Amino acid sequence: MKLSPDETIYWQYDFVVINATLVWTWVVMLLLVSVSVLVTRNLKTDLKISRWQCVLEMIVTSINQQIKEVGLQHPEKYIGFIGTLFLFIATANLLSIVPFYLAPTGSLSTTAALALSVLIAVPFFGIQQTGFGSYLKTYLKPTVFMLPLNIISEASRTLALAVRLFGNIMSGGVIISILLSITPFIFPIIMNALGMLTGIIQAYIFTILATVYISAAINNTNKSETIKVNNV
């Protein structure tokens, strides 16, 4: 039994390996990019807009809304990163109804890459908003002794992000392939539908957690500055 799409190899020459993860990641990326290019080619501000523009506006507006509700005041700055995360994971999971498709999120390398990009994005946005020194000071909060714990929590939440997404998608695949050998007709379809639901929820959770981490990094530093101002 194949646990991850890494093990399905389409083409190999010496150490150059093209596996299912790579192929389907590029397919998802091409799909997302080409659809958005096609839709945004002629945007209008009239009363009557095309239906695809309407769909895209709904997606962008609702992602902005969600980001704002978590506590980031200017969602336009962050939607480039957070919205891409959500759209990529959601598309990658939803395409699992296509035959022969293997979700790239079922491979630990994809999810680890996504989690690492969150790990880098948190200090990036934190430093961009508040400056280098005041961001580094958030590691010393509430006391200096919390420094190792803060670093450990940063590492462990990255690991948790990666393993959570990987485990959910992989377990869906494993359960379907076990059910295929026991009851091959109806039940795998139901489990596939359930897998799509879990995929959307996992995409939402990954995105919300990334947003919460970023907003925690930004709001912590802001809070310290207001406290300092009050003390002065």
Next chain:
Amino acid sequence: MDSSTFIGFISIIMAGFTTGIGCMFPALAQGKAVASALASLAQQPDSSDVITRTLFVGLAMIESTAIYCFVLSMILIFANPFWNHFMEQIAK
């Protein structure tokens, strides 16, 4: 009992125990979380957005412990490092 049987025996038993125990407690915790979220939804239907979002994030946090156990038992069954090491030893 030679050591290959022993490694397989212990691995399979522990894989079962890992998923079994590791699903039991997160299930209890998730039930508790959903129950209290439903109670607070009944009390304050207006703030359903915030409650639902916090519930989902919390459920994901709880569920990840169960997922860790599941991944661990999958490693024990399908990609057991001790078993692989032992098979390499035999092949030499």
